[in-house]
Amino acid sequence: MANTLATEQQKTLSESLATARSAKRIRDYQQISLYRDVNPLDWEDWRWQMRNRITKLDQISQVVSLTQAEEDGLKSARGRMAMAVTPYWATLLDPEDPMCPIRRQAIPTADEFKVSPYEMADPCGEDSHSPAPHLVHRYPDRVLLLATESCAMYCRHCTRRRMVGQEEKHDNSVNRWDKAIEYIQSNKKIRDVLISGGDPLTLEDDVLDMLLGRLRAISHLEFLRIGTRVPVTLPQRITEGLVAMLKKHAPIWMSLHFNHPKEITRRTRNACDMLVDAGIPLGSQTVLLKGINDRPSTMRRLMHELLKMRVRPYYIYQCDPARGTQHFRTPVSVGINIMEKMRGHTTGYGVPTYVIDAPGGGGKIPVAPNYILSQAKGKYVLRNYENKVFTYLE
Secondary structure (H helix, E strand, O other), X not given: OHHHHHHHHHHHHHHHHHHHHHHHOOOOHHHOHHHOOOOHHHHOOXXXXXXXXXXOHHHHOOXXXXXXXXXXXXXXXXXXXXXXXXXXXXXXXXXXXXXXXXXXXXXXXXXXXXXXXXXXXXXXXXXXXXXXXXXXXXXXXXXXXXXXXXXXXXXXXXXXXXXXXXXXXOOOOHHHHHHXXXXXXXXXXXXXXXXXXXXXXHOOHHHHHHHHHHHHOOOOOOEEEEEOOHHHHOHHHOOHHHHHHHHHOOOEEEEEOOOOHHXXXXXXXXHHHHHHHOOOOEEEEEEEOOOOOOOHHHHHHHHHHXXXXXXXXXXXXXXXXXXXXXXXXXXXXXXXXXXXXXXXOEOHHXXXXXXXXXXXXXXXXXXXXXXXXXXXXXXXXXXXXXXXXXXXXX
8 A cells, every 4th residue: 555655656746747847848939039029018919829820831940840741741731720820839849859749739740641541521420410500419408609710729630620720711790600599599408508619719809799698698598618729729818808708698618628738838827717717617628649648647647737727627539530630549448548547546526538429420428447347136346446346236
């Protein structure tokens, strides 16, 4: 028992040291030649960050030493899912290490253009469950409202790469959601709306305010959620004005998207603090990604850091079979092993649910280690996290 405790303490210390080393690797933005003369007030302006996203090879080459695979990927990535990296995120990239977990999520590589026969343009079957433009209705009591095609940064593992990434076609008029809202109004079984995209926090405050107000006016809606990665990739967007507007429509829940401990910076903590202090509960959805977070120690450290800033780990997703993402996917056994190393080895609040979004639109299916060894009438034989066996009699 003493040895086990010492081992766990050693793991915790190692994780804390790794987090501290990650924080030290973040560059001051003025160390990057692209941003040497940028005024601090501009740097903290989210609209400036959006206007100055890195989209070209000659820009990103001033931030990192590109590999041949990255150069090839950049030359091929056009149209939807072309590269877009916020200046803030650029400061997190390791300039020399192509295996940097932040860099791999942001810069295209040649691997994106190798398509597996099992991959699909719409792996979650959203288009086939769309009763109105911008709306997905898969579960009986809740719908997904895709409010925009725009994101602050285009993550290379994106499951909606078929539809995001062309802001030049982005429609800022609020009436584009009319048919979706009419459908929600007409279906009284719907009690829960998740607003996603793209990323709804790339909308201006007044546009998002109007959308939330229209939804709040529907009497049978009980639950409004926003799915966003902006607090992670563009924390400057979390302003006092935005928070005050969201609070006006309370209660609102927010699902964030963290994949690696290195994404948790002082700036991100500040953004999450502002949201939580305003009474907005935060959860995090994490995508299991090969070579990025597929080690139990990395995933456990991420969950601990999330809890420390009052973000509840919610889901770990098996990476969807979207076209061009094969190099990010792990075997399912890797995810099950991560859950095995978490359940019982850390606080229950830090243990998310590992799910596979069933290809073709079957919804989220929980996948977990098997703790039931056998069962008979009124009798269950179970194992615990230490592999000790117990019998439960009903």
